[in-house]
Structure formats: C-alpha cells, structure tokens
Amino acid sequence: MLQRSLIISVVAAGLFVASCGQEELPPPPPPPVEEGPNQDSIDAARRAAEEAARRAAEEEARRAAALEAAREALTAMVFFDFDMAEIRSDAQGVLQRKVDVLRASPAVRLRIEGHADERGSSEYNLALGSRRAEAVRQFFVNAGLAESRFDVRSYGEEQPREMGSNEQSWAQNRRDEFVITAGGNQIQVPGGGQ
C-alpha cells in the first residue's frame, strides 16, 4: 500500500516536474485553419486586378492625354508678322503636328479662322485675315491633305484676343485660330498610339 502511494506521489512529482518543464517550451503551432490557402489567392487576384485596373487607368489616362494633346495640336493657334501672311518658322512645327494628327484622323475637318491686329483699315484686314487662313490651308494641301477638309474664313481685326494697343497685344492678335468642325470624336493619336 505504502509502495503504491509512493509510486503515485513519485508519478505525481514526476508529473509536476514534467509539467514545470513543459511550461518553458514554445506552444505548438496552432492547428492549420481550413480557409488559409483560399484567402491568399483572393488577395493575389485582387492585387492583380487592382494592378490591372491601375495599369488600364494609366493607359487610359495616357491615351486620353495623348488624345488631348492631339486635340490641342489641332486647335493650337499660329501667329503672323505685321501685314504678312507668310507662315513663320515658329509656326512650321505647330502646323506639322496638326498635319500628323490630321493624317491619322481622316474624319477630322477644320475651320481655319484668320485674324489681324487693329492697325490698318477694317476692310483691308478682312482680306489680310483671309490670306492668313488660306496660307495655312495651302500648307495642309502641300502636305498632301485634301483641300475639302478645310474651311477658311476671316474675322479681320474685329475679334482681338488682347485689347491693348501695343506690340505685345498686336502680336497675339495676328493669328489663325482652328475649330474642329467634324470628326471631333474620331481623333486618332498619330504614330499608332491607339
């Protein structure tokens, strides 16, 4: 009997010792949760989707920007020297960008509006504005574009951008403006940049 109780106490002590020692060991890893692997793939997919959307948005923004740039190239003004209707060298690049967009966008038609500064006579400035508009149409035709895509008109000196009576204002007023009259929703970015 005594022996049996001793065993029990030894066992108990052993158990106690054992239990004390066990406290210092790291806990066993938690049992694996069943949902674990599925959540990972969802996150990855979401990240991928987000990335794709971001890329698409970026692409879209880039395309929109390119489209906007193309539209701006079409409507950018060109300026002229006093009493002159010759295309200035600084206007060549502006017009060449228009030509590139127009080549890529066959549906687009433009109205070219010639303007003059306030000096000289009102009626003669109508003729001067008309020469300025025609000079640009001729530039387009020489670049191989169909003449029928362009309307020209002149407002003479009657619609200035700047009201001042000084060279700074006059230089801004001797200009051609461009209005997209058809194909405004079918502008294509030149160089295949769809």
Add this chain to the structure above:
Amino acid sequence: MRTAFRTASDILHRVPAGAGQALRGSTVLLALALAAGAGRAAAQVDTIPGTVRHLGVVYESYVPTLAISPFTGRFGGLTVAPRVEAVIARDLRYSDRFEMMDSIPLAPGGAVDYGLWDQFGADWLVTGQVEGLGNRFVLVLELHDVVFSEVKERARFSLPRPDAEDFRMAVHAISDDVVRWITGEPGMAASRICFSMESAAGSQELYVVDSDGENLRRLTNFNSLTMSCSWSPDGSRMAFLSFASGDPAIHEMEVATRQTRVLDFNRAGQPMTPVYHPNGEEIIFSLADGAESGLFSWRVREDCCLWRLTTGRWNDLSPSFSPDGRRLAFNSNRLGVAIPQIYVMPAEANGRPDLVSPYLYGQGGYYTSPDWAPSGDRVAFHGRYRRGSYHILIADVAAQGQRLLQLTYEGNNEDPSWAPDGRHLVFVGERDWGFGLFVVDTVSGRIRPVLAGVRPRVPDWSPSLASTRAPARDN
C-alpha cells in the same frame, strides 16, 4: 438775272468798313490757313512721297454771312418755333457754306429792316414762323436777300408733330432747301450715317446716326460680327457683311422695316465689302476664295447672275462706283500684301486699272478704303507713307496719284465716305482721347466730331433722304 453766287468784289464794293467786315471772318480764315499750313509741313513727310504734288485745303475767298432772326410762333407753334430754329441754325452752320451770325432779336415777326441787317453785315437773312393748330404744324419760311432788300424765297412746309420720329428729319430737309436756294447746290442735313460698333453685349452690330449726331440707333441685333454697311442709292436699303447665319454672307436690309435677307451666290468663299451700283439693281462685292479675292457683281433685284469683274492672285476689295456707274475705284494689294493701293477701272470684266494712290516703286505706302466723290472727278481714301500716321486723302482721278489733297493732320484717320452734298466726308478718327466719328469739310478743312468716345467702324454716308422723308412743300 443775278446768279445764286455773288462775287467777292460785289461784296467788297458795298460792305462798309467796321463790324460787318470783322464778322465776315476773313482774318479768322487767314489764321486757319496759317495754322493748317504749319501742320501740313510735318504731316507731308509721313503721308505722301515727296515727288507727289501735295495740296492743302484751298480756302474760299468769300463766304457769305447768314443771319437767322428768332422764329416766331402762333397758337400751338409758339413752343415749336425755337426748336425748329435751333435745328435749322445748326444745320446751316454744319453746311460750312456760311459765316453764321448770332441770332439777333431784331423786331422778330415785324417788317424786316434790310438797312439795319446790312449794317450788321448779313448777306442773307432767314425768318420763320410756326403755326400750330391741333396736331398740324406749318412753318412759313422766308429767305431774305439783304443786299437786294428783297424776299428771295418764301415757302410753307407742313411739319410732323415735334414728338414724332420723323420731326427732325423733316426740318433737316428744310435746311437743305435753304442751302439750295442760296447756293444752287445740294445739302446734306437730311441724311444719315451707318457704321458698325461693338454693342453693350459685346458683338459688333450696325448703327445709324443723323448727320448732325442726333438719333443714334442700333439697326441689328444679330449677336455676331456685322460690318461694311452700304446704302442703296435711294436710301431705302442697305447691304452689309454679317456672320449672323453662321457663315459670312452679304445681307440686304429694308431700312424702314429692318427686314433682312441673305444673298446666296451659290459659290464658295467669303464675300466682303458690298456696295450698290448707282442704278440700285446690282451690288458689287469682293469674294475671297483661295489666295485671291476678286470683284463680282450680283443683280439684287432678280437675285441672280454672279458676274466676275477682276481676277488674279491678290485681293481686290472695297469697290466704289463713279456716280455714272461706268467706273469703279477699288483697293488692291497686287503690288504687295503690305502695300495696298487704290485703283480705278472701267466697271466691266477685266477693265484696265489705273493707280490713283501715290505709289512709288520701292517706297511702300499703304492706301485703302476708296470712296468715289459725287462730283465724279475725285476719290477719297485713307493711307500713310512708310510708317507714318493714317490720314484722309483725296486724289484727282485724272492725275493718277500725282496730285493729292490731305484733309487730316492729327491722330489716325480711316474710312472716308462722301456726304450727298459732295463736299463733306465722314471718317473714323483716333485721337489721344479715344475714337470717334468725324466730319470734315473738304472746302474749308473744318473738322467736327459727330460721335465721340465710341469706336465706330467703316461708316457709309447715306444719299439725301429729303425726298423720302420730308413732307411735300405746302404752298
């Protein structure tokens, strides 16, 4: 029979020395001539090449003195009489044909004391009496020849009610009768001037103003660029350029009703600068197409038949007919885009043009906006030589640009248009205080503003509206 004109010696012979002499203003005229001469020397440099014979204004040696006795009124005419007198007095002053004496209340309504008026220095005396009964007003007008102590003309004119729209125009027509009685020449009081100007809403519209600067009214409300108005020869219609329908087009308006139609030439290009043929049935205008704009005619009555008059890779524009309709003055840059010049040519296809502006090879010069004088021998235009200011000039058609009369010496001056009296021009002037509409008397050189502080463009002076507006003389 004595002619309407009297010679200077006739007057000098009978005029007593004294107050009358001073009133004749010969010293004033001399001072004016000297002042203008000084300005001319400076202005000549920037307006006219040195080889061109340059003329200043030639002053009349004799200008008759005209006095107006205060108009009297009977019954309802009592309050109307001073208003009629004021309009007539100003019209006669604006005619620039008289030295105007201040109105002297010398027994108004009584018998005219010719001896006393003679001592005051008057050559002519106008008296008037307005009778009013109900809404009916009659002006009894007398023109007295003070020198011969007699009534030269006497007429009864029925007048509209003073608050009626046509009241002033009816009185203007009477003023023109007085001018014709004395000088045998047409007046210009009964006329209007059309032009374009920016409206309060910011669009350029057509306006019209009486020759004396009264009755400024807007004619169009298109809310788009409208300009280059031109009166039909009878003053009932007007042609002009407008973008009102979206595209630039020539429009024609019935002035009384303001009913407007678009002339459809069925041809591409921008039409500009329309003007009527003296027969009133055709217009001539410029059509910009490609690098050129040529002159075309169109029959407005039949609304048909586009006919080309000039062609070439340049701009021909701003045509103006000679009074007989056989020749055209126009503006062309065929010698260079920056050096537009004035030409005249027979009004037929491919007529040979002759220069009338003072072009010299390699010397530049910018001359535009011709208007053929009613007298038929002169063309007015504006321009400058090299980088000078723009001034109003008149060229003898026969002298081909080698004889020019310069009328302005101050600021910039543009777009002259002849009055129906063939003596005055309206133009747009720029002064250091701003822009305005001015009238210059081509005989005395006198300039007066019609509208100041606005910026009018391309004015056109109407023909005489006296026959259509004035009530028939009530004799």
